[in-house]
Amino acid sequence: MIEGRKVGLRLMESQDVWLLYRWFNDQRVLEDLGSGHGFFCVSMEEEKAIVERMLQDRKSQYFMIVRKEGGEVIGIVGLANIDQRNASAELRIIIGEVGQWDKGLGDDAIRVLLDHAFNAKNLHRIWLRVAEYNDRAISCYRKCGFKEEGRSRHDHYHKAAWRDAVLMSILDSEFRGS
């Protein structure tokens, strides 16, 4: 377990499929995800296959977010598309327990993951993509030091309109300085 202030991160395991299945069938969780995720209203069979692919993917590392107070598993956070040549990776996060949003837990989980990425894995740049209308996520990423670096225009279709994805990143020097 990697410890933060409010949450700890433990490696994802096959048994976590039950939680992921529930979260990725909750409309409130899916609502603002945009196109940058591979999960949408999945069957248990599909979810099991997705989890096994995630566990076997050598370019990814996923952790379950555990609330220190009470020990509840509330979400998943991880690095995807780990690129050793360029020392970069993509950050992905979902807090699946909706009642746990807006308590600073996402912020803490991201900081723990960034510390792991920069100080244990020696990465240089962590990037992410987020739907332009996902104000909660953008606010959380800004708090953690991510800067907007561009947009994918008309990235996906959402609620009767083409919507952009915002690209954000943070460098190791910025993380150490913040």
Ligand SMILES: CC(C)(COP(=O)(O)OP(=O)(O)OC[C@H]1O[C@@H](n2cnc3c(N)ncnc32)[C@H](O)[C@@H]1OP(=O)(O)O)[C@@H](O)C(=O)NCCC(=O)NCCS
């Ligand atoms: C996005 C997510 C990871 C953020 O985690 P969290 O624990 O809820 O975030 P935090 O509490 O650390 O920070 C959220 C911030 O957004 C603010 N916020 C909430 N709703 C907002 C809104 N509609 N507009 C602007 N800011 C908003 C909160 O006030 C808080 O800021 P503060 O700490 O300055 O008050 C989590 O909510 C989540 O998983 N959501 C569903 C899935 C998702 O969108 N994942 C990201 C995909 S890119």
